[in-house]
Amino acid sequence: MFYEDRLPIHHGRVDRLPEGISALVVTADLQGRERFQDSPDGTPRLLGEAVPQRLAEDVLPTLGIENPHHVAALLAGDFYTVPALDRRGGTGDVTAVWRAFGEQFSWVAGVAGNHDVFDEDRKMRPRFHSPLHYLDGDSINVGNMRIAGIGGIIGNPSRPQRRTEADYLTTLEQLLDEPNEVLLMHEGPDGPGPRQRGDSRIRELLERPRTEPCLVVRGHAHWDDPFAEYSNGLQILNVDARVVILT
Ligand SMILES: [Fe+2]
Numbered sequence: 001m002f003y004e005d006r007l008p009i010h011h012g013r014v015d016r017l018p019e020g021i022s023a024l025v026v027t028a029d030l031q032g033r034e035r036f037q038d039s040p041d042g043t044p045r046l047l048g049e050a051v052p053q054r055l056a057e058d059v060l061p062t063l064g065i066e067n068p069h070h071v072a073a074l075l076a077g078d079f080y081t082v083p084a085l086d087r088r089g090g091t092g093d094v095t096a097v098w099r100a101f102g103e104q105f106s107w108v109a110g111v112a113g114n115h116d117v118f119d120e121d122r123k124m125r126p127r128f129h130s131p132l133h134y135l136d137g138d139s140i141n142v143g144n145m146r147i148a149g150i151g152g153i154i155g156n157p158s159r160p161q162r163r164t165e166a167d168y169l170t171t172l173e174q175l176l177d178e179p180n181e182v183l184l185m186h187e188g189p190d191g192p193g194p195r196q197r198g199d200s201r202i203r204e205l206l207e208r209p210r211t212e213p214c215l216v217v218r219g220h221a222h223w224d225d226p227f228a229e230y231s232n233g234l235q236i237l238n239v240d241a242r243v244v245i246l247t
Pocket residue numbers: 078113114115186219220221
C-alpha cells in the first residue's frame with residue numbers, strides 16, 4: 001500500500017544570504033520516494049535524491065535563478081523511507097540524498113535526523129568532505145556566515161542520533177555562546193502558535209534575552225504554519241515535509 005502526495009515548496013525572503021549565494025534551499029523530513037514513472041532505473045529513489053535536480057531545472061528558474069552554483073542547501077534531517085513504501089519513514093542510509101544536493105548546488109550544510117544513517121556504521125559521523133558540511137554540536141563558517149548545527153533528538157544515547165537531555169542542552173548552550181547566523185537542528189523548540197509542537201526546554205534556551213537573534217531551522221515535527229518568532233528576535237523556520245527557498 002502506498003499513496004501519492006505533493007511536496008509543498010515555499011518562497012521566503014531574507015535580509016542576508018551567504019556570499020556568492022542567491023538562494024538557499026531549506027528542507028527536512030522528505031520521508032517518501034519519487035513516483036514509479038519518474039524512476040530512471042525502476043526503483044524509486046529517495047525523494048531527497050530526486051528533489052535537487054527538479055528544483056534546479058523547474059523551480060529555481062521561475063525565481064530568476066538559472067545557475068545552481070549560486071544556490072546552497074540546508075538540510076535538517078530525516079530523509080529516509082523504506083523501499084517497500086509500506087510505511088512512512090523507517091531508518092536507513094541517506095548518504096545519496098546529501099550527495100544529490102551537493103552535486104546540484106554550491107554547498108550543503110546539514111544535521112542528521114533520528115532516522116538517518118550514513119554508510120554502514122550507525123554511530124559514526126559521515127565521512128563527508130567540502131562542499132558537504134555535516135554538523136553535530138559544531139559550526140562552520142561558509143560564505144561569511146556562521147552556521148551551527150545539532151542533529152538527532154533527545155533520547156537514549158545508546159541508540160543512534162540521540163543525546164541525553166543534559167548533553168543536548170549543554171551542547172546547544174555552547175553553540176549559542178557565539179553569535180550564529182543560522183542554527184540547524186532536527187528536533188527543535190516549540191513555537192508560540194497553538195499547534196507548533198516542540199521541546200519547551202530547547203525553547204527556553206533559545207528565548208533567553210542574551211541569545212543573539214538568528215534563524216533556527218528545524219524539522220522532525222510538522223507545523224502547519226512553518227514560521228515563528230520569539231520576543232528576542234530569534235526566528236524559527238520549520239521545514240518538516242516541505243521545501244523553503246530563501247532569496
Ligand atoms: Fe525525526
